[in-house]
Amino acid sequence: MIAQERPGEDGLIARFFAPIAGKGALGLKDDAACLAPKPGHDLVLTADALVERVHFLPEDAPGSIARKALGVNVSDLAAKGAEPAGFLLSLALPDDWTEAWLAGFAAGLGEASRDFGCPLLGGDTVKARGPLTLSVTAVGQVPSGRMVRRTTAQAGDLVCVTGTIGDAALGLRLRAGPAWAEALSPGERAHLADRYLHPQPRHRLAAALRDHASAAMDVSDGLAGDLAKMMRASGLSALVDADRVPLSPAGRTAVGSSPELLDLALTGGDDYEILCTVPEKKLDSLRKEADRVGITLSVIGRVVEGHDRPVFRMNGLERRYDVGSYQHF
Template structure:
């Protein structure tokens, strides 16, 4: 027997009010929350929307959907050097939603709130005729005037990325085509790694203070390495040179590279990595890398900033790679 579904206000009281832990949220009993930034700090605001069968699949667990929705926003905050403070949740539920699903979704949010020290400020819940949709507006804070933007890359800076690149796109390919794992001879551990990277982004919140100290520009990699590097190059009015041989890869991506240049580059630029791309002055590069390693967040130098007008220069592109593999993720 299907559990009784609560109405809108009971839904808020039962599942989401317990997540609203700050006084300004008033436990979601009012139409809006009120917050006062700490003295000497700016607010950083970002929003990402996730849609069923676009950013996650229908059979993904509620906990994973909740975590991904929150974490992709935390990744944006980290790239700005911001400390997470709170978030607003927009939830469009399909007609066939069930109470146990929503309970698990809210518990997934609660687990990540604890993990990343952030709280729910408010939001809205509506009925959807087009599948589940989750919209989160995340709020962070940085010291006044210190937010790291994508516009500040300077000629001579060293380009760094965190983590490994291309795993999430490969994980999606593995989910959509059961032959993918066999074709590329991935072992069970490599397959699990790719699937996990697609389902559960790892926002590099620990890297935020180091970006404040060292970076001239930074952004998270959500649309693909080349595509997002192009955004930074254009915004900064420079060219970025990226050496494909220096891009950090998981064991699974190394296998894919050896087997298919096109598939490898499509994964490398497929998006959903939620790693950090940053430009660091050359005289700070070694210190940045060492400090990142000390906090357990791997970074790797992959290129440099050069004189130019918004272009990407790629070195060591695998032989036989077609231009279409460099397109990156596009919403439309």
């Protein structure tokens, strides 16, 4: 029986995870990890769970699933202005796991861990009794009192977003083989598919956010819904110019061929870009910092007084998204 030749939990950890573990993990041979925090810093802690068919698809490459599980957590740290210090992984594996799958998963996790500067510190591996379920807890550090909050936007601030919006939602939709896919070049299709599979956390912008942003969060559940959350948390509203929401060339082609896809781009999830509010006088300096680390930053609107959902202006119309946030739950 192949199943019985697979390593047990200790063997699995030693073989697949110990080689990618950081120093504080103590070789994954103890009950817990040990981390010496930087003096004068606060810890920033975040956890995100991913479930097969909810957050990724069973046919996704194991290395991609691993990269996404870590990436979405590092994205949360980045939005809080925190530098990654490490992560713990809880992995509930279904009965039919194979060594090849796990080797691919560990390789992708190790590569992502190096790319994001976020070492593996520990975790747990258990039987799933259902589909693959993962939970990552990421630990970051910020100078004391400097975590960038979600609740502290100020009326008059500019609303900014990194990178491009809507690619991941379009990339996921693309898998169903929609008619609009015909309008895209193979390269454009590949771009959108990749953006769903491989979030690019903006951790290199963390320090600049601390110095410039009045509030920030990452866009994980859709731009419209996440902006509404941030404004509600700050007791404010926002006015967004939909034309200024940055789309990738592939996103523009898709929306150009099927204009109703703009709604999907603005409300679909999985962007993992940074949404932040910035006092106007700090914009140039933030832009310079973003340029320096190769991240594009777009101004898409302004924070205004009020308690209504943010308004998106497009083609002379004003629109509020009622359900602007993808509900994973």
